[in-house]
Amino acid sequence: MSKQRKDQEIALQGSMRAVTQISAKGEPKIGVDEFMALCTRFGLSKKTLDRIRKAVNEEDWGEGPFLANYYSGLKESCVQAFQRTARELFGSPYAIGTSSGTGALHGAFVAVGAGPGTEVICPAIGFIATANAASLAGATPVFCDVDESMHMDPNKIEALITKRTVALAPTHAMGGVSDMDAIMRIARKHKLAVVEDCAQSCGARYKGRMCGTIGDVGIFSISAYKIVGAGEGGLILAKTKRLWERASQLVEAGGLWRPVRFAPPRYRGELFTGTNYRMSELEAAMDVVQLKKMPRTVKRFQKVKAAILKRLQRFTEITPQVLNDPDGEVGYTLRFYPDTIARGECILAALHDRKIQAGMRGKKADDDWHCYSFMHPMMVQYPIRRGDCPVADDLFDRVITISLNQWYTPADCKAIADRINEALATCCTIDPKAKAWR
Ligand SMILES: Cc1ncc(COP(=O)(O)O)c(C=O)c1O
Incomplete structure (x- = not known):
């Protein structure tokens, strides 16, 4: 077992298990048979399944495989590969894999400063997850009517802006795209953030630019019914390091995203109450392939x-x-x-x-x-x-x-x-x- 792996196990299992000279040995947390049962659901050939079983049997997993980003034991975990692929495909400097599009939205809204006493402008047509996430962040969702594109009508946004408004959240709906030039113009004029909800339009472009990279933060759902997706998953694209850090703090409050996990805040506002919307390794293993397609x-x-x-x-x-x-x-x-x-x-x-x-x-x-x-x-x-x-x-x-x-x-x-x-x-x-x- 590598030193890094051993350190991770000690970190995970706590001091009792770290004591040496104990002969007890439990069943693996996730055994080979449970893992193979999952693999068979993906319609792989017998040859491939045999190869996976062989690899799984040979792997030194101690307590069983950890299907988790930070404990995969791989040089690049599947989640990291998914995030790298997202950065490359979208041309975005920062990407975070999440457990759902809703989790991604929650992280995005908190990243741009949505919270109690604030308002987020959402389109009247899209999906409830956008308003749900704004509300979860403590903000009030305010609905903006659509135009004949069935997307947020830029002509109706300004009337809804108040001193509490912090963000515009256009949804690119059903494969379509919002009128981003007009929306960005209004956002910049009023110093508002833009969170693009691309859950239904992954891969769409607006005037040559990938949707999700035009605003400050872009989010995607990669659940089974979306353009890209396997089971349940999400993705956040962030324009700046600060937005990436704030979104990470919300979606991964375990602190594993930080250079020093439990360190005090490095700047005012870095740390606040968070959740766990981490993407699992199993999901990422599928999604990285789906995303490339x-x-x-x-x-x-x-x-x-x-x-x-x-x-x-x-x-x-x-x-x-x-x-x-x-x-x-x-x-x-x-x-x-x-x-x-x-x-x-x-x-x-x-x-x-x-x-x-x-x-x-x-x-x-x-x-x-x-x-x-x-x-x-x-x-x-x-x-x-x-x-x-x-x-x-x-x-x-x-x-x-x-x-x-x-x-x-x-x-x-x-x-x-x-x-x-x-x-x-x-x-x-x-x-x-x-x-x-x-
Ligand atoms: C526009 C939009 N935003 C967000 C979501 C939420 O995604 P998830 O189901 O992955 O939480 C959906 C899901 O259908 C959606 O259509």
Whole structure:
């Protein structure tokens, strides 16, 4: 056993176990069989599983493997590799792997100074996690209406800014991007921080810049349902060392991120109450691989969406979603607004008849925590009512969303576009003069 490993064990097990000449030996904390049971869930070949079992059996693990960043025993832990990959891919100086996007948001908000008596401006459409995290930090979430891009409307931000506002938290929603030039202009004018919530748009760009690196802090969810992800995880990108330190203190209050773990504060404000949102080694082992695939995944989605859009006809009764950067968005959804919900229902039925996966909330749908006026955990704490953000209320009910798949072939794209055109033609009139879809 290496000296470093021995020191770590002593540190972990405490003084009793550090006493030598004791013959007791317990079962490993995590045994080979438990570890292999996890591995088999990932659909690996028998050959690979055999190799893993061999490696695991040969590893000197003492009490069993520690599936933890700081105790992996590796030269570069999986979490460190994940963070390095994130820094390289996004071109960001600082990255922190976390256990969830919500944990990442909590760290980001605290890093930029959200706390009791402050306010954070969140978009009316996104996900409740953004407002939840602002609230967890002690701040009051204030919802800003959206525009026809279904992202935070920059024209409505300034009216919401008070002397308590500390941050703007635009969400890049459903593969799309927020109007970052306008948002950054307002933030700089009022000396506000910007936390970009990129949970739904990992890999998107705004005017060539990676989303998550434009504001002060960017966060990502890398849970199973996101563009990048395996199980549950998150990522924080920070622009400065100070922001990285503050986010680290919140998400990793064990202090292991510090050069000297238990040392007194090196400067005023360095240390404060924290949590544990650390990413696990198992999660990181998967996520580092997933993250490396991200640029190719995004390219495939963009190619598919462009191939479909170029064949779509324009119709008088529907308006395509405004895209703040059509070339930079990830493009895993195609969205448009029918003029009425009744027409939307007609279009939806025609799409479904043609086996096109599409959805619209309409008037009768259930509550949904992606829109502020259904976020009951927020509504019971803050004076939020449906009607505060009328554009969001309207568009959230009326938008038709068609989900796209990165693996569609050119022939699939043509067939899908043809079917969408057919479906739209059954309920709408062709507008030959309108601009092409973008
Ligand atoms: C916009 C947005 N922010 C944050 C989150 C929270 O991420 P997590 O589920 O990893 O906590 C989500 C998750 O769906 C999300 O969509």
